[in-house]
Amino acid sequence: MLNLKKKGLPDAIEVNGEVFFLNTDYRAWLDFPDRIMNIAEDYSLYEELFKEDSPFPSEEVIHALAGFFYEKKEIPRGTSSGEETIDFEIDADYIYAAFMQVYGIDLIDTDMHWHKFSALLNALPSETVIAQIMNFRGYKGSDKEMIEQRAKWALPTKFTDEEREAMEEFEELFG
Numbered sequence: 001m002l003n004l005k006k007k008g009l010p011d012a013i014e015v016n017g018e019v020f021f022l023n024t025d026y027r028a029w030l031d032f033p034d035r036i037m038n039i040a041e042d043y044s045l046y047e048e049l050f051k052e053d054s055p056f057p058s059e060e061v062i063h064a065l066a067g068f069f070y071e072k073k074e075i076p077r078g079t080s081s082g083e084e085t086i087d088f089e090i091d092a093d094y095i096y097a098a099f100m101q102v103y104g105i106d107l108i109d110t111d112m113h114w115h116k117f118s119a120l121l122n123a124l125p126s127e128t129v130i131a132q133i134m135n136f137r138g139y140k141g142s143d144k145e146m147i148e149q150r151a152k153w154a155l156p157t158k159f160t161d162e163e164r165e166a167m168e169e170f171e172e173l174f175g
Helices: 032-038 043-049 059-069 092-103 114-122 129-138 144-153 161-174
Strands: 012-015 018-021
Touching (some): 012 059, 032 043, 032 059, 092 114
Antiparallel strands (some): 012 018
């Protein structure tokens, strides 16, 4: 989370009194939510997140990384639908277009701290296509048109590797 009272942005995590410097560019953090559960086995993600030496993957490290990634927001209260409303890979075109439209920022050519990227993404106006898509995906009401849009823009279901393997085995056995 941005802190306007302090100069600069966080660039490290502290684990058991030891400081580890992070790669803060937004690109390194886009896959974090999908890969956090396999972080102990996924050293490629580890290499992307740290600038120098990385700590041994542990529960403390994962909590520290999650604390860097997820913004602590006190307001607005009670507005989250609990649904995933954005996928950085699927929605890349819409995110890119919104940043160009609203901020004049070309995400392809720009290096940007994860916290800056996140703040700008969260503040995109409702007129942008990505904001509208996210609104559809998070909709919980009974308006028929909104329900249709929610279904149209729904994100694909994500499966774990084990679930995917089980489905493949099932398909092989039962065609």
